[in-house]
Amino acid sequence: METFFAVAFSFPTVVFSVLLCVAILYWLISLLGMGDIDADGDIDAVGDFSGLMVTLGLQGVPLPLVLTLLFLFGWLASYFVDLVFGSLVPAGVLNWLYGAAVIFSALVASVLVTSIVVRPLRPLFRRAFLQPLQKRIVGTPCVVISSRVTETSGRGETVLDGAHLVLQIRSHSPLSRRERAVIIEHIPDKNAWWVVPESEFHSGGTTG
Structure with missing residues (x-):
């Protein structure tokens, strides 16, 4: 000892x-x-x-x-x-x-x-906590923090309950750093989120 x-x-x-x-x-x-x-x-x-x-x-x-x-x-x-x-x-x-x-x-x-x-x-933590989190994150705005966002790569930052969260995001419309977007859907198999440009979201073009 x-x-x-x-x-x-x-x-x-x-x-x-x-x-x-x-x-x-x-x-x-x-x-x-x-x-x-x-x-x-x-x-x-x-x-x-x-x-x-x-x-x-x-x-x-x-x-x-x-x-x-x-x-x-x-x-x-x-x-x-x-x-x-x-x-x-x-x-x-x-x-x-x-x-x-x-x-x-x-x-x-x-x-x-x-x-x-x-x-x-x-998988244990994903099953236990992902579903409530999905419902809270969908519809929230985010800011692109990677050099660009495409259908295969990209990162964005959002604020949830005062906490700054960094998420893997994907978009059909190319986005650049500091552009604003809105999270519209979760991609379970890629652990990422579909987003659309904020202007497109408010104009009603939210199909992902």
């Missing part, structure tokens, strides 16, 4: 220990009803971070769950690496370089493992 605490609360593992403690505290507060868990698995994170989440294969489940898994797997990787090799590294600059390398390697490993773990969880 003494060895466990010595490794868990020494550099570099202590970095993940602190992050994991914060995540555990968050879940405890949520379970006590003092906080809300963002369980809209169909929504990406706000801004450019959403693109990173998709690239890493971490989209489709609540962000708090993704972060918790990242911290957990990062902690496990860092702990066992430091347990085996930590005593072999001399103190000083080499120890800091070693720690930085362990943290980076643990992060890479945790991203890979988390992307595999969340894959089977996505």
Whole structure:
């Protein structure tokens, strides 16, 4: 037990220990009803971070769950690496370089493992939360944030209950960055939304 605490609360593992403690505290507060868990698995994170989440294969489940898994797997990787090799590294600059390398390697490993773990969880969150979300999002305006929107690609930002949400959007009419559109239909198999230009929507041309 003494060895466990010595490794868990020494550099570099202590970095993940602190992050994991914060995540555990968050879940405890949520379970006590003092906080809300963002369980809209169909929504990406706000801004450019959403693109990173998709690239890493971490989209489709609540962000708090993704972060918790990242911290957990990062902690496990860092702990066992430091347990085996930590005593072999001399103190000083080499120890800091070693720690930085362990943290980076643990992060890479945790991203890979988390992307595999969340894959089977996505349908669960989609079934549980997508239908109410669809009804609330359809009909809301959005702003194009990608360079363009076509029938096969594009992203837009909308505001729902004061929260800025970034969605994958598609349009039969080409749209450019900062143009306004209206969400008219969900595309379940692509986890995206059909939109039409705002002017077309108000003129009555809403067929998708």
